[in-house]
Amino acid sequence: MSVDLNSEEQAVIGQIERFSSKVLVPAAAEIDAKSRFATLHRPALAEMGIMGMNLPEAYGGIGLSGPALYCAVEAIAAACGSTASMLTAHFLATDSLLLGADEALKQRILPAAAAGEALGAFALTEPMAGSNPADMRSTATRDGDGYRLKGSKCFISNAGEADFIVVYAKTDSAAGARGVSAFVVEPARIEGVEIGRPEETMGLRGGHVFPISFDCHVPAENRLGDEGTGFRTAMKVLDNGRIEVAAQATGIARAALDAAVSYAREREVGGQPIGSFQGLQWMLADSATELAAARALGLQAARKRGTGARYSRDSAFAKLYASEAAWRIADRALQIHGGYGYTRDFPLERYLRDLRIFRIYEGSSEIQRTIIARDLLS
């Protein structure tokens, strides 16, 4: 466990590990096999206080430090990637409010979200905007006492069951990134929000993602902060979000390595455990080293969370390295399991499928490299 954690935080992580192994692990294979939405765990997560663990106590959270939150997300992802994905999408939504909204909106939404009574979604990605969110086409134009929100979003986690969606749209189409504003949209309360069927995905099959289209009225008090501040909010949220993505990839990789180590001890070939062969030992050693490096980079970024400073480069390091290393670790773990690893009787193929998206979403590996290079050269 990380030395960054105080004794209460260590107790929190211990309790999450315990909860995860008893509640999340037993359901993980079925969530994947049947594409069951991981929100089935929402009541249990809410009772534990996990749905609000990214928030300060003032908004119903528990005020975990960045490193503690990193360890918590890692533990949940090690148990069930889909659940971690659903949970961290909720965090992106609440984090948007925490970092961008005025006090009244925070007080209206966050305590219920922290208690797990309201599920959040974060809607930034658009079909035509690719990796540059400033290219978004969605617009919010002044309309009476509020805005007319028009446009569409894609791959929006949780949208199908979300009680509130943080939607990013342009209030000034000519102003580029500075023309982006963020709004809270409550689909059950207003007309004109259409949420499609969840996408059929390769992995994280219980972390459902949906297409959404809007043509709806949003009251002005649902705007996060001032007009034009949405892009800055989104970038800050994604700095945090990338740590959580890194933590998830590290968690799944940890589960894969643990499985590989036990298998290497138990599986016998020619009268001796396969772990006694040097070729396999070196694979395990490489995996353990890469896992430790991924965690170290994740914690380095996590220490800067909440300090007010931007830390895009650290969070890009963490996200890039963890998502790429986790893929290699899980791939080796499957290789160690041989043909059995390829079957659905073992979780290895699920880990690998779940991990593939981590090299793509919340900024692909290529985008992370661009962020790092720009920071080096600027």
Add this chain to the structure above:
Amino acid sequence: MKILVPVKRVIDYNVKVRVKADGTGVDLANVKMSMNPFDEIAVEEAIRLREAGKAEEIIVVSVGPQQAQETLRTGLAMGADRGILVKTDATTEPLAVAKILKKVVEEEQPGLVILGKQAIDDDCNQTGQMLAALLGWSQGTFASKVDLGEGTVDVTREVDGGLQTVKLKLPAIVTTDLRLNEPRYASLPNIMKAKKKPIDEKSPEDYGVDVAPRLEVLKTVEPPARQAGVKVADVAELVAKLKNEAGVL
């Protein structure tokens, strides 16, 4: 009414126990430690009694090293109101613990003391009974049901061959068995709040108890490895083996 719940810090039940190379005991270095599972059941029962309006205050007490404070915090996170740590690095034996608990009981005057029936490290199954004897209180051990009445408590006990219900006059000692309840998970907010709940720190000397061990450990050994089984070709061979070799038929 106050309920006192003594809790012990033990090696976690998920940990594979390893004997020290010199045979003097079990290796505890860098091993995960937790609250004794039977004590968790005791804490849970106390909380349920408070939730049912039958108790006002729950005090958890632990006799052990500084780290036993974490065990008390676990109890506080589950819902106990305050803790008492009786700090000692000595190997604690049931009689010494019972003597300390007797003093704590005399100070705190609880109406009920609920303990785990035994700790999963040394499996002594003695502390509750010794405490009852020292105090001259009634005891209901191996409880699978606790029904608190006016001035009495009905305790259903798991005994060989069935269940036995005894009615005890309060104050009384109850020790918990596995089926009494399923302890709750402390929620994360409660874990964080537990740090604000008070823990009194005491020492055995404060209670005038000598905790020096009365027992000497001669050696500690791993249980013998299980022998591999035998495959039989058919039922006839199985029956023959059961008859002639195992002698069970």
